[in-house]
Amino acid sequence: MGVDETAALVQTLVNAGIDFIKDDELMGSTANSRFDDRVNVIMKVINNHAQKTGKKVMYAFNISDEIDEMQRKYDLIKKHEGTCAMISINSVGLSATKKICDQGDLVIHGHRNGWGMLNRHPLLAIEFPAYQKIWRLAGVDQIHVNGIQNKFWESDDSVVTSIQSCLKTFIGENNPLPVVSSGQWGGQAPETYRRTQTTDLLYMAGGGILAHPMGATAGVNALQQAWKAAVDGLSVEQAALQYPEFAASVKKFSK
Numbered sequence: 001m002g003v004d005e006t007a008a009l010v011q012t013l014v015n016a017g018i019d020f021i022k023d024d025e026l027m028g029s030t031a032n033s034r035f036d037d038r039v040n041v042i043m044k045v046i047n048n049h050a051q052k053t054g055k056k057v058m059y060a061f062n063i064s065d066e067i068d069e070m071q072r073k074y075d076l077i078k079k080h081e082g083t084c085a086m087i088s089i090n091s092v093g094l095s096a097t098k099k100i101c102d103q104g105d106l107v108i109h110g111h112r113n114g115w116g117m118l119n120r121h122p123l124l125a126i127e128f129p130a131y132q133k134i135w136r137l138a139g140v141d142q143i144h145v146n147g148i149q150n151k152f153w154e155s156d157d158s159v160v161t162s163i164q165s166c167l168k169t170f171i172g173e174n175n176p177l178p179v180v181s182s183g184q185w186g187g188q189a190p191e192t193y194r195r196t197q198t199t200d201l202l203y204m205a206g207g208g209i210l211a212h213p214m215g216a217t218a219g220v221n222a223l224q225q226a227w228k229a230a231v232d233g234l235s236v237e238q239a240a241l242q243y244p245e246f247a248a249s250v251k252k253f254s255k
Contacts, residue, residue: 002032007041014049014057016209016217017224020202022060025088025113035061035073043080060086060109060142067096078105089135089143090114101139110140110176116153128158129165132176136166142177142202148192151183160195167200177202184208185253186226186246190239193230203227213248222249 001009013021029035042059050056063073063085070092074085086109089097101108112131119125128145135143145162146154159180166178178201180192185208193199205223212219222245229239229246236254240247 003034003037003041006033006038007045010042010045010059011049012216013209013220014046016215016220018057018209018220020058020060020204022084022086022109022204023062025062025064025086025111027062028064035063036076039073039076039080039082043077043082047081056083058084058107060084060107062086062088062111063100064088064092067092067099070096070100074100074103074106083107084109086111087140088113089138089140090118094134094138097135097140098138104139107141108139109179110135110143112144115144120153128162132162132165133170136170136174136176140176142179144181145178145201147180147182147184148188148195149183150181156191156195163196163198163201167198179204181205186222186239186249187236187254189223189226190230190234190236193227199227199231208249208253211252212245213252214245218245218248221245 010021027033039061046057046059059082061073061077061082063070064087065073077085084107085100087097087100089110090112091114132143143166145166146152146159148156148159150159163178166176169175180201181204184203184205203223208223209216209219212222225243225246226239229242234242236250240250
């Protein structure tokens, strides 16, 4: 996807009422989507939307790179009045992550891609409650925890433990925001809330929004409806009877 196509997609999402968008963890700077060009066009969309509506959508630009280049990219985001940078923390390492976090001007979205390699083998593994302590000490503000009924190998019990570990106080009050992702749509919200009893998380859905049969705006509305229903104690079936956008997503995405 080129930068103009990306900007158009961002425009669709901000118009739909989204709160947060991120680069893919594998997206750095490519021939058809150079990092500098992407920041320029995306922030024009976000800043224009903020001027019109008063709402500044957060976009996490993936700055993962060599340390000096990460610094340059970080500064470029600031220049364009961005608010967030994403780091593939397992790829760049602790020192590079801490150097960026220590500046304190942008929210740092910590992506844990490569986590399976660190976690799955019993002789080599580290559990997430210990792992997240390392990165919260480095200063990340958000960190991925996978999601309920996810598309990968991780169990729901493990995901719940990960969310709870992020929200547990550890050396101060700066808890990282757990980032729920991986095949999410509104249908997992009731179970996620039932098992964690928190809305202090970042709930991300790609196809759950963009593949909604009524369009992206309905996709965003369906997620919001799902979480309201979850907090209100409604089941997926009860919520579908109450909210038409959510009902359409149930028909589209439920197994």
